[in-house]
Amino acid sequence: MSAPPAKSRSESAYVREAKVVPGGSMRAAQWFKPHPPYAARGEGCWVIDIDGRRILDCANNFFSLIHGHAFPPILDAVHRAMAGGTAFGLPTESEILLAETLAARNPRMEQTRFCNSGTEAVLSAVKGARAITGRERIAKFEGCYHGAYDWMEVSLDPSPANWNDESCNPASVRSNAGVPESVLRETVVLPYDDPQRCADILRHEGRTLAAIVVDPLASRAGTVPMSKEIVGVLREACRRDGILLIADEVISFRLSFDGASRSFGLEPDLIATAKIIGGGLPIGAVSGSADLMSVFNHAEGKPKVSMGGTFSGNPLSMAAGLASLAHYSQSAIERLNGLGDRLRNKVRDSFSAAGVAASFTGMGSLFRLHLGGANVTGYRTAYTSPEKTQLIRRIQFAMLEEGILLTPNCSGALSTPMTESEISLIADKLVAVVAKQVAGHESVAAG
Ligand SMILES: Cc1ncc(COP(=O)(O)O)c(C=O)c1O
Structure with a gap:
């Protein structure tokens, strides 16, 4: 009888990881059967x-x-930053440089606050929009991913069994067990490819909404560019009802020098970015006009919304992000x-x-x-x-x-x-x- 084939190192690693990590992997997205x-x-x-x-x-x-x-320029920049220390309870000049770089690429990114992930960027923008408008509800498009935040995960992966018939408005569907019913009521779901229905829903719900979150090339909605008609519907609803438009450019920022929104005709009030602006290190950012971004301003006393964390604007992500954008x-x-x-x-x-x-x-x-x-x-x-x-x-x-x-x-x-x-x-x-x-x-x- 021949000996069973020797285990690969990846297989052995997976067997070990499955003992200490649920599912044997930190993210479902990087998991393969029988092992990654x-x-x-x-x-x-x-x-x-x-x-x-x-x-x-x-x-x-x-x-x-x-x-x-x-990428050598990113490695050099990170090595140089790291040699001086990895994190401080003080600001560093590198955070100014990265915020200035974003502002120079897109005037709508006049001011920026950094965080450590796209999830945090989108959720901070949503918190900011609620505080600015005094409204609680938000709208998002069916099937679109905007990170792991309860409201943003509504109708992330609905199926024909629960998304509501084609002739009805999209249902607000839980994607995780345990999400409170109130989260579903507070999240309005829009169809990505039906401008008429989208307009009808917004005419009905618009005045209750703090923000609409939109990714104009949403990967889970098919990686199909958002139509001009939908963009027009969003523009009209936001102007008419005082809704803030949050562009989630966590992925789509890479599409052009100033991000994705302008080329789609979107006029976002707040822009959430992450991924490539961190050059491969953890990052997230919320950007907008100085006026709107003042919702996070702590310099005059308690801000309407506190935004900051232990590694916000950490010098390694800033250095990597600067090198990444300089070469993009x-x-x-x-x-x-x-x-x-x-x-x-x-x-x-x-x-x-x-x-x-x-x-x-x-x-x-x-x-x-x-x-x-x-x-x-x-x-x-x-x-x-x-x-x-x-x-x-x-x-x-x-x-x-x-x-x-x-x-x-x-x-x-x-x-x-x-x-x-x-x-x-x-x-x-x-x-x-x-x-x-x-x-x-x-x-x-x-x-
Ligand atoms: C469009 C979009 N928004 C937000 C996020 C969340 O970003 P992060 O994984 O950095 O939290 C992602 C992640 O893939 C994303 O694709």
Whole structure:
């Protein structure tokens, strides 16, 4: 009898981790069945796992690494900052520089407060909006992710069984057990791709709302650019009813030099950012006009909203963020977005030439795969049944076997170390894997 195959180092690591961590992983998003590969180190757009396998990284720590791994200017900046100490009970000049950098890129980011995650950035913006308007309710779009804050998690992943019929307004649905009923009542859910219904809901609810939170390229709503019609509806409702518009640019800030909002015609009052502005270290930020941001101003006594934490504006994140943005120039953005366009066109053309029923959405350096022939316009058309979700996970796994890391819903992001050759590799592998997996799935279904 032959000996059982030796365990890989990643498998052994997973067995150990499962004993001390629920689910054997810190985040569901980085988990694979039967176990994830454990990262040892990264080099540019490649990650090397502890078994020595080289993987082309399109997850980029969930789109936070715009320059890939171990980008020398970021490492130099962090090493220099670290040599002087990692954190202080005093401000450092680096926080001024990063806030100035954001203000110089986008005049709507006149003032900024830093925190340590996108979740904190969005929740602080929501708290600020409530304090400014004196209203408690907020609106968000169905299926959109804005971090782990009760109100923002409403209708994060509803299904046809509970999202309400197409002819009704989207229901406010719990995504975690134990969320109070009051949170559902305080959160109005909007359809991402139905301007008429969106306008009707806002006409009805607008005067009760402190804020509408919007991501114009929402990944969970399909990574489909928000339509001009919806943008127009938001603009009108905010003006008419005194609602603040909060742009969640935690991911979409990478789309252009000044972020995402302007190119979509959005006029946000507050902007939440994170991910690439921290150069790969933990960060979040709320920005807006000096007038609105005064809600956080403690200099004249107790602020309306206190915002700050032990590591807010920590010098390592500030240094990494400054180096990251310094190298994410207009020309670097145009080059990367051009690679994204070519990737999407190549994959779409190949799907249609091969007769594969799949679509490939996205914008700039962001992309996402969808199976089936539906025109994906928002959360409901992007929704996958549990069976299709399994197929998507199999595709993600098969791509990993081919040496390419995608996120669990088969979305991805490009990074600046990538070139045409990585784009061709991603396109060729993705089309081949999808064609094979879809054919396999169809033959099982038929058989
Ligand atoms: C659009 C959006 N908003 C907010 C967040 C939360 O950011 P963080 O994971 O840094 O808390 C995320 C995270 O992926 C996101 O994609």
